[in-house]
Amino acid sequence: MQNNTRLGILLMVATSFVFAVQDGISRHLAGEYNVIMIVMIRYWFFAAFVISIATRQSGSIRAAARTSQPLLQIGRGALLAVEICVMVTAFVALGLVESHAIFACYPLLVAALSGPILGERVGWQRWAAIGIGFVGVLVILQPGRTVFAPAAIIPLASALMFALYGLLTRFAARKDSAATSFFWTGTTGAVVMTIIGIWFWEPMSRADWLWMLALCVTGALGHWFLIKCYEVAEASAVQPFAYLQMVFASAIGIFVLGETLEPKVAIGAAIIVAAGLFTLWRAARARPA
Structure with missing residues (x-):
């Protein structure tokens, strides 16, 4: 593995920009069509991409699929598919700006749950950062005030599911390679979404099929960038820049979709990101050289 931090950051x-564009397209399509159908079609393309990449890395489909923990792999793949449906629903209910601001707390959820799920030690400094991060969530949600929207629970639920998916992925990595986990992520999600989504099929206009193609291409391109990123640089060096997805998605929401950035959302998101960056910094320092 080469170590080119500058290239990894780029x-x-x-990756963050392409995924933000994908979120904007998802918001557009889900505003016109059923969310489950949109995610199902997206997974068909993603599964084909995953099988191609995993097979190339492992040598064959059988080698890529080989695992001693199939239930764990199926569970995490299905969880991610459901999480994507929930997050796209949040885009429609709340918009990109507020959804991403709340979803940004998922690294803090990972840190909080890494103790009970993975048996990792969570020190007082990390707990303090987690607490501060959730103050940011409360700033955005403002529970008890008339501005609080029950729909705000949707991206929070998505963040919790994505955090659990990340922890289960780390747990699976103790026995399986990244290629194997990637294979099960795409194929399980495609199977689950097809079983559910085929019942929600509805006709789509020719113009929106072009948007659907763009959604599939951006999804594959984003994952390809991410794979290349982790090939050339350490995760701890590049992970803080993943927060740019929230910035890019918010910009798309404001300048393309006509959303507004409320002060409470900006302040809350800044608190969440600062706490998240601190936990990443602490994790990088604690990791042996």
Whole structure:
């Protein structure tokens, strides 16, 4: 593995931008069509991409699929598919700006749950950062006031599911390679979404099929950038730049979709990101050289 931090950062910035564009397209399509159908079609393309990449890395489909923990792999793949449906629903209910501001707390959820799920030690400094981060969430949600929207629970639920998915992925990595986990992520999600989504099929206009193609391409391109990013640089060096997805998505929401950035959302998101960056910094320092 080469170690080119500058290239890794550029690739992570590109990844964040492409995924933000994907979120904007998802918001557009889900506003016109059923969310489950949109995610199902997206997974068909993603599964083909995953099988191609995993097979190339492992040598064959059988080698890529080989695992001693199939239930764990199926569970995490299904969880991610459901999480994507929930997050796209949040885009429609709340918009990109507020959804991403709340979703940004997922690294803090990972840190909080890494103790009970993975048996990792969570020190007082990390707990303090987690607490501060959730103050940011409360600033955004403002529970008890008339501005609080029950729909704000949707991206929070998505963040919790994505955090659990990340922890289960780390747990699976103790026995399986990244290629194997990637294979099960795409194929399980495609199977689950097809079983559910085929019942929600509805006709789509020719113009929106072009948007659907763009959604599939951006999804594959984003994952390709991410794979290349982790090939050339350490995760701890590039992970903080993943927060740029929230910035890019918010910009798309404001300048393309006509959303507004409320002060409470900006302040809350800044608190969440600062706490998240601190936990990443602490994790990088604690990791042996």
